[in-house]
Amino acid sequence: MTAKGASMGEYRIIGGNAASGEVQISGNKNSALPCLAATLLTDEPVHLLNVPDIEDVQVMIELLLDLGSTVVREDAHSYTITSGSRNGLLKRNLVEAVRGSILLLGPLLATNDEVRLTPPGGDVIGLRRLDTHFMGLTSLGSDCTINEVGEIHIRCRHKSLIGADIFLDEASVTATENVIMAASLAKGESIINNAASEPHVQDVCAMLQKMGCPIEGIGSNRLRIKGQQRLGGCEFRLGSDYMEIGSFIGLAGASGGQLLVKGVQHEHLRMIRLGFERIGITFVEDGPSSLLVPRKQKRILTKEVGGHTAKIDDAPWPGFPADLLSIITVCATQMEGSILIHEKMFESRMYFIDWLIRMGADIILCDPHRAVVNGPSQLFGSTVTSPDVRAGMALVIAAVCAQGESVIQNIYQIERGYEDLAGKLQALGLEIERTE
Numbered sequence: 001m002t003a004k005g006a007s008m009g010e011y012r013i014i015g016g017n018a019a020s021g022e023v024q025i026s027g028n029k030n031s032a033l034p035c036l037a038a039t040l041l042t043d044e045p046v047h048l049l050n051v052p053d054i055e056d057v058q059v060m061i062e063l064l065l066d067l068g069s070t071v072v073r074e075d076a077h078s079y080t081i082t083s084g085s086r087n088g089l090l091k092r093n094l095v096e097a098v099r100g101s102i103l104l105l106g107p108l109l110a111t112n113d114e115v116r117l118t119p120p121g122g123d124v125i126g127l128r129r130l131d132t133h134f135m136g137l138t139s140l141g142s143d144c145t146i147n148e149v150g151e152i153h154i155r156c157r158h159k160s161l162i163g164a165d166i167f168l169d170e171a172s173v174t175a176t177e178n179v180i181m182a183a184s185l186a187k188g189e190s191i192i193n194n195a196a197s198e199p200h201v202q203d204v205c206a207m208l209q210k211m212g213c214p215i216e217g218i219g220s221n222r223l224r225i226k227g228q229q230r231l232g233g234c235e236f237r238l239g240s241d242y243m244e245i246g247s248f249i250g251l252a253g254a255s256g257g258q259l260l261v262k263g264v265q266h267e268h269l270r271m272i273r274l275g276f277e278r279i280g281i282t283f284v285e286d287g288p289s290s291l292l293v294p295r296k297q298k299r300i301l302t303k304e305v306g307g308h309t310a311k312i313d314d315a316p317w318p319g320f321p322a323d324l325l326s327i328i329t330v331c332a333t334q335m336e337g338s339i340l341i342h343e344k345m346f347e348s349r350m351y352f353i354d355w356l357i358r359m360g361a362d363i364i365l366c367d368p369h370r371a372v373v374n375g376p377s378q379l380f381g382s383t384v385t386s387p388d389v390r391a392g393m394a395l396v397i398a399a400v401c402a403q404g405e406s407v408i409q410n411i412y413q414i415e416r417g418y419e420d421l422a423g424k425l426q427a428l429g430l431e432i433e434r435t436e
């Protein structure tokens with residue numbers, strides 16, 4: 001059993017078929033988590049639309065319920081949430097189930113004198129430091145400590161948080177979101193320098209603006225936030241999940257299918273397009289919110305000018321997203337040539353490559369951060385375990401490309417972030433069975 005008692009089930013996949021047809025993309029997990037947390041910043045109802053129906057969202061909603069919020073689920077993707085007491089015992093197993101639980105810190109600190117929280121969970125992909133969160137929240141006038149059992153304790157030094165000119169030591173996504181949310185109810189103006197600017201950070205800012213908090217610089221690394229005495233309710237539609245989009249582009253490209261991907265925000269895909277082009281996969285815009293991955297692809301790992309081996313590395317937005325490097329790695333095994341994959345941001349995200357090697361991939365894992373993929377390789381079905389959400393999806397793609405049957409275990413890790421994955425893959429003509 002997992003922390004929240006969800007399925008530890010498995011997927012059985014018979015490989016060899018191309019993923020073809022149409023797929024509808026869900027709302028962005030990494031927008032949903034902070035936007036759910038931001039409902040705590042107002043006493044008025046907040047109506048959230050395009051919320052993905054995934055495990056992480058269900059955990060976050062359970063945490064809000066524990067904090068006294070009223071949650072009305074209008075349908076699988078829309079909720080009206082009204083916050084209540086904002087205190088209550090947060091179950092350790094729920095907090096530890098998702099990284100997003102750390103996002104309660106900012107809103108709870110803005111609305112209470114002090115907050116206690118056990119450390120968050122999420123993917124085990126290397127050290128996930130909290131220093132930047134503490135740095136930002138301390139600058140707004142609080143004291144942060146962690147006790148011997150790892151419990152986080154934050155206390156306001158004044159009657160309320162006080163706006164400040166803050167410089168973050170790294171452009172951390174969730175730290176930026178926490179500081180934005182805390183600053184929205186701080187006294188006076190705050191400036192966040194070296195802020196993260198991912199589309200989900202932009203979503204949180206757009207939602208807070210609708211709640212009555214003026215924010216300048218959205219999408220840049222310098223945000224100016226005018227703190228308010230109170231915020232109002234709003235209706236907000238979450239952006240689409242560009243990690244899911246990238247995953248389906250990779251799935252179609254690697255398996256040789258033709259796929260129409262619907263529910264796309266093209267402006268989020270500029271660097272992702274360049275990354276996929278480097279591994280020989282292209283896609284074209286097909287209307288304002290769709291893209292097409294054509295069946296016919298180059299399938300060649302491109303070289304740098306001068307004929308040198310190319311590389312793909314991750315970076316904070318608008319760089320290539322860390323969360324898509326595992327997908328790129330598995331897709332590269334199906335293309336001709338060599339490429340260096342350089343994971344700069346997380347220490348332990350590349351160990352899933354051992355599973356790919358076991359399935360027949362020719363990859364040299366140089367060190368925890370760098371791998372050279374030599375392709376193409378015929379992959380063979382195997383029993384593998386999903387270590388984290390993106391590695392899990394990468395293993396699904398490997399299984400689709402492989403000859404024979406694969407079993408992918410620990411699919412809770414995948415379903416944390418992908419809505420109805422088995423259903424979506426079956427609709428694309430793939431042989432996948434989900435068992436509990």
Ligand SMILES: CC(=O)N[C@H]1[C@@H](OP(=O)(O)OP(=O)(O)OC[C@H]2O[C@@H](n3ccc(=O)[nH]c3=O)[C@H](O)[C@@H]2O)O[C@H](CO)[C@@H](O)[C@@H]1O
Pocket residue numbers: 030033099100126127128129170171172173174175196200316322323344345346347
């Ligand atoms: C719930 C949520 O939103 N999770 C996302 C969030 O996690 P999260 O907010 O936890 O990730 P952070 O942005 O804090 O950091 C991710 C990693 O990148 C490193 N780092 C970060 C910024 C920087 O300028 N330089 C640098 O090296 C950090 O040290 C850390 O190892 O952002 C990550 C990076 O996009 C994504 O993988 C996660 O899916």
Ligand SMILES: C=C(OP(=O)(O)O)C(=O)O
Pocket residue numbers: 098099100121122123323389390417
């Ligand atoms: C690392 C990820 O998620 P989380 O931060 O929620 O663990 C991810 O979505 O790839």
